[in-house]
Amino acid sequence: xxxxxxxxKNQKIVLDIIEKSSQPLKAYSILFDVKKKGINAPLQVYRxxxxxxKIGKIHKIESRNAxxxxxNSKCQIANATIFSICxxxxxxTEIHDHKLxxxxxxxxxxxxMKYNKYNLEFFGLCKKCV
Amino acid sequence: xxxxxxxxKNQKIVLDIIEKSSQPLKAYSILFDVKKKGINAPLQVYRxxxxxxKIGKIHKIESRNAxxxxxNSKCQIANATIFSICxxxxxxTEIHDHKLxxxxxxxxxxxxMKYNKYNLEFFGLCKKCV
DNA sequence: AACGCTGTGTAATAATATAACATTTATAAG
DNA sequence: CTTATAAATGTTATATTATTACACAGCGTT
Numbered sequence: 001x002x003x004x005x006x007x008x009k010n011q012k013i014v015l016d017i018i019e020k021s022s023q024p025l026k027a028y029s030i031l032f033d034v035k036k037k038g039i040n041a042p043l044q045v046y047r048x049x050x051x052x053x054k055i056g057k058i059h060k061i062e063s064r065n066a067x068x069x070x071x072n073s074k075c076q077i078a079n080a081t082i083f084s085i086c087x088x089x090x091x092x093t094e095i096h097d098h099k100l101x102x103x104x105x106x107x108x109x110x111x112x113m114k115y116n117k118y119n120l121e122f123f124g125l126c127k128k129c130v
Numbered sequence: 131x132x133x134x135x136x137x138x139k140n141q142k143i144v145l146d147i148i149e150k151s152s153q154p155l156k157a158y159s160i161l162f163d164v165k166k167k168g169i170n171a172p173l174q175v176y177r178x179x180x181x182x183x184k185i186g187k188i189h190k191i192e193s194r195n196a197x198x199x200x201x202n203s204k205c206q207i208a209n210a211t212i213f214s215i216c217x218x219x220x221x222x223t224e225i226h227d228h229k230l231x232x233x234x235x236x237x238x239x240x241x242x243m244k245y246n247k248y249n250l251e252f253f254g255l256c257k258k259c260v
Numbered sequence: 261a262a263c264g265c266t267g268t269g270t271a272a273t274a275a276t277a278t279a280a281c282a283t284t285t286a287t288a289a290g
Numbered sequence: 291c292t293t294a295t296a297a298a299t300g301t302t303a304t305a306t307t308a309t310t311a312c313a314c315a316g317c318g319t320t
Contacts (some may be wrong), residue, residue: 115254122246
């Protein structure tokens, strides 16, 4: 089987919910929302999430156990993510900073590790919450 | 009451277990280990973990829900952490790279966010697992 | 002594995530 | 078209991670 190009029904439903939200959604909140569309069990949501993460359509905010759509057409592969997170209002923004990305992409430690992915989360207060 | 300098009994017990491990430990595995020392409930462990994270004695590996001791005398404040994680053997190492830290510390986005913390996790394969 | 703060102990429960199994659908190869 | 196989589905049950709520203890300050 070739690499899948089109999303399946469940994957579309889940992606749709996430894309409509400007902010990260939690798995069980997604589950609640998609019950009306015939998705009944956590596993159905988690499987769709796994796939969507794998193909780079969404990212997981690890510190929040939540999922956000990738708005950057470039990052079709979910291997390099940078987010800023407001600790007050919990607003999350994906950051695209060429210089920083380059720096991270080129980073080499002194242990001979071979990197294929990174995730960076900045925490602080957004303009509104300062 | 002044800012606490010395750790309490439970905090010491939990820190001790984590410091003795070269690798990150999960909360419930810690709980299992400390039962013989009189800590019986998850909350007792989580409360100690929270405190230890807050004072920088340990760090949470967000993508693994696990906790590792901070071996760097400098990072007494848990506000700037960089880890490398082997996706095969799950070996985790804290990275200290002056240039990278500096770059991250100085990073400014274009939204006027005020950062006070970041966490960066690199994923890949370690030397042994390549 | 009265207060505030931090921590403790305990029980219950919430929130997040996966295992196991039977079945179905999609794609490619013969 | 048939068959083989990879990928996804549906369902039930369960594992794992983390928090709420409440009663109380210890310590330093006022």
